[in-house]
Amino acid sequence: MMTTQYTPAPYSEWRDVLNHLIAHPTDAPNVTCPTCGNNTIHIVFPGNPETRVGIAAVWCSTSQDGVISGRLRVPSAQEMTPWDEFNDQTTPFTIIPPEYIPSDDYEEKQF
Numbered sequence: 824m825m826t827t828q829y830t831p832a833p834y835s836e837w838r839d840v841l842n843h844l845i846a847h848p849t850d851a852p853n854v855t856c857p858t859c860g861n862n863t864i865h866i867v868f869p870g871n872p873e874t875r876v877g878i879a880a881v882w883c884s885t886s887q888d889g890v891i892s893g894r895l896r897v898p899s900a901q902e903m904t905p906w907d908e909f910n911d912q913t914t915p916f917t918i919i920p921p922e923y924i925p926s927d928d929y930e931e932k933q934f
Contacts, residue, residue, distance in 0.1 A: 829886045832857035837890040840864065841881045845892065848901060856883035857871045859896035868897045877903055882916035889916040 836857035844851055844866045854864045863885040868875015875897050884891025897903050 827859075829859045829888070831886075831888050831917070831919055834890070834919050836922075837881070837888070837919045841879060841890050841892060844881050845879050845895070851881075856886055856888070858883060858886035858888045861885040865913070867904050867909070867913060867915045868901055869904045869906055870897060872905060875899065875903070875907075880909070880913065882914065884914045884916075887914065887916045888919055890919050 840854055840857060844854065844864070848866050848868075851864050851866050851877065852862060855862055856864055861883065863883050864881065865884060866879060866881045868877050868879055876894060877897050878894060879892040879897075881891075
């Protein structure tokens with residue numbers, strides 16, 4: 824069986840999907856993967872269900888690309904996955920990192 828190779832979409836496109844799904848997690852089945860164009864996007868909120876602090880993980884089960892958020896407070900109405908169950912509930916995916924911005928694009932400051 825031949826596996827299709829996809830060129831990963833830029834982080835900025837994945838970030839837009841992540842931000843949309845953090846606000847509207849039930850939209851996941853209708854969101855198009857920025858890498859492959861399929862509607863096979865998933866979102867989970869792994870973290871501590873007692874404190875409601877965790878992250879958002881968004882990935883595509885077709886392209887196997889995705890992104891994760893920084894720490895966030897998960898709304899009480901949203902289902903959370905305990906940290907120790909996170910790997911059992913997700914398809915392995917490649918995390919798309921933010922784009923590198925060379926340091927010479929910034930003015931250095933002395934403090």
